[in-house]
Amino acid sequence: MIQFEQVSKVYARGSVAVEDFTLVVPSHRTVVLVGSSGSGKTTLMRMVNRMVDPTSGRVLIDDVDVREGDPVKLRRRIGYVLQQGGLLPHRTVVDNIATVPVLNGTSRRQAHHDALGLLERVGLSSEVAKRYPAQLSGGQQQRVGVARALASDPNILLMDEPFGAVDPIVRRDLQDELLRLQADLGKTILFVTHDIDEAFRLGDEVVVLRERGQIAQQGTPEQILAHPADDFVRHFIGADRSERSLTTTRVDGRLVVVDGQGRPVGVMRDGA
Amino acid sequence: MNLFAQALAWLGDGTHWQGSSGIPTRVLQHLGITLLTLVIAAAIAWPAGVLVGHTRRGSGMIGAITGGARAIPTLGLLTLFGLWLGIGLSAPVLALVVLAIPSLLAGAYAGIENIDATIPQAAKAIGMTPAQVIRSVELPLALPVIIGGLRSATLQVVATATLAAYTSDTGLGRYLFAGLKTRDYPQMLGGALLVVVLTLVLELVLASCQRLATNRVAHPERNLP
Numbered sequence: 182m183i184q185f186e187q188v189s190k191v192y193a194r195g196s197v198a199v200e201d202f203t204l205v206v207p208s209h210r211t212v213v214l215v216g217s218s219g220s221g222k223t224t225l226m227r228m229v230n231r232m233v234d235p236t237s238g239r240v241l242i243d244d245v246d247v248r249e250g251d252p253v254k255l256r257r258r259i260g261y262v263l264q265q266g267g268l269l270p271h272r273t274v275v276d277n278i279a280t281v282p283v284l285n286g287t288s289r290r291q292a293h294h295d296a297l298g299l300l301e302r303v304g305l306s307s308e309v310a311k312r313y314p315a316q317l318s319g320g321q322q323q324r325v326g327v328a329r330a331l332a333s334d335p336n337i338l339l340m341d342e343p344f345g346a347v348d349p350i351v352r353r354d355l356q357d358e359l360l361r362l363q364a365d366l367g368k369t370i371l372f373v374t375h376d377i378d379e380a381f382r383l384g385d386e387v388v389v390l391r392e393r394g395q396i397a398q399q400g401t402p403e404q405i406l407a408h409p410a411d412d413f414v415r416h417f418i419g420a421d422r423s424e425r426s427l428t429t430t431r432v433d434g435r436l437v438v439v440d441g442q443g444r445p446v447g448v449m450r451d452g453a
Numbered sequence: 454m455n456l457f458a459q460a461l462a463w464l465g466d467g468t469h470w471q472g473s474s475g476i477p478t479r480v481l482q483h484l485g486i487t488l489l490t491l492v493i494a495a496a497i498a499w500p501a502g503v504l505v506g507h508t509r510r511g512s513g514m515i516g517a518i519t520g521g522a523r524a525i526p527t528l529g530l531l532t533l534f535g536l537w538l539g540i541g542l543s544a545p546v547l548a549l550v551v552l553a554i555p556s557l558l559a560g561a562y563a564g565i566e567n568i569d570a571t572i573p574q575a576a577k578a579i580g581m582t583p584a585q586v587i588r589s590v591e592l593p594l595a596l597p598v599i600i601g602g603l604r605s606a607t608l609q610v611v612a613t614a615t616l617a618a619y620t621s622d623t624g625l626g627r628y629l630f631a632g633l634k635t636r637d638y639p640q641m642l643g644g645a646l647l648v649v650v651l652t653l654v655l656e657l658v659l660a661s662c663q664r665l666a667t668n669r670v671a672h673p674e675r676n677l678p
Contacts, residue, residue: 267572269590270594284585315674
């Protein structure tokens with residue numbers, strides 16, 4: 182469980198990144214922070230592994246303040262997936278995945294062996310093991326990034342717009358892969374994105390942020406879609422977009438779902 | 454016989470290749486001064502440059518130091534140090550160290566600063582200590598540029614190390630100063646040619662080191678199909 186207790190972050194030049202933010206990320210759940218740039222979402226995430234320290238307030242992991250221990254040890258037990266993968270360009274895929282276990286004292290041979298298993302887990306063939314990141318596609322690099330984050334078997338995964346730089350079809354594949362992995366692994370995931378569709382697809386819970394980490398609305402995707410808290414949320418989630426305002430119409434005894442522009446998008450199943 | 458042929462004749466004379474003022478000894482002395490200078494300069498410049506590059510702070514200071522130091526005339530500095538430290542190797546080595554520092558500093562600093570900042574950031578975020586980030590991320594990626602700095606420092610030092618003979622009986626500069634004094638121009642030109650050859654050899658060696666650092670350490674992916 183990750184808890185944010187009234188955290189604020191004011192930078193030296195006086196700009197406020199986050200103001201009085203409080204949130205609980207329950208264990209084994211996926212919570213998505215979604216907001217546009219300037220919402221402080223990445224700053225909030227980076228407070229969990231102490232890449233940023235809050236100016237005031239506390240961040241707790243399993244009821245322990247993250248500032249109590251050594252930040253290096255903290256980071257080694259938290260999986261972190263970055264935009265563009267954040268892989269080391271001069272190391273092979275298998276070396277990248279094995280980085281943290283080797284830092285933690287696992288033998289190189291064992292870490293490489295485990296890394297091959299992880300490659301398979303994230304849907305890559307072991308053929309890519311000896312390649313370098315620049316030789317992989319963007320989607321493959323992200324998969325390697327996920328494998329690296331899982332390598333030390335952390336309880337917590339931080340994912341900072343991990344699928345932001347890949348094309349929509351690959352992004353969808355990666356999202357499916359993450360859902361499948363999460364169904365298996367049950368990690369505590371804090372996910373940051375500016376893409377509301379991604380947030381709704383991945384999040385057990387979604388937190389919509391205004392500027393400076395102000396929570397506009399928090400709830401399950403269903404709750405937020407059903408009852409947007411205000412115009413900001415309504416606009417942000419695109420509640421008025423044609424594909425969000427569906428109606429049904431009866432055709433030959435079956436209910437056809439139609440979007441806001443009258444285009445059919447599907448059929449209600451019998452009994453639904 | 455023109456001067457160039459006389460210089461070659463001087464170089465070909467077997468007696469110039471023997472004894473304590475023979476060419477092999479002078480070449481070794483010259484290399485020794487160059488090496489000593491580079492070791493001292495690197496011990497100062499590399500840690501400073503790496504630190505500034507790593508923290509990405511103080512780049513203005515680096516600019517001022519390298520710009521300022523490059524404007525200092527080495528002969529003037531040597532004279533000053535010579536007056537202060539007297540006859541011997543200390544003065545020229547000190548002057549050559551001042552000459553070598555800017556290139557070494559700039560290479561280390563620029564090599565690390567030019568790495569995409571997200572890479573060391575990511576390495577830190579997954580749990581590397583600052584020392585590990587420097588050792589296993591920043592230094593390997595910056596190595597070609599660091600060696601580039603070493604290359605230009607070596608070039609400057611090996612050519613300027615002739616000045617060591619100004620205050621001491623050392624190096625290939627002896628042929629130049631001795632030749633100048635006795636109007637033995639073939640000897641002067643022969644000495645100068647030896648410096649040129651030595652410089653070219655070092656340049657070739659370091660260029661291949663730089664290529665090796667690029668292909669094996671910083672960008673190993675370029676080696677693969």
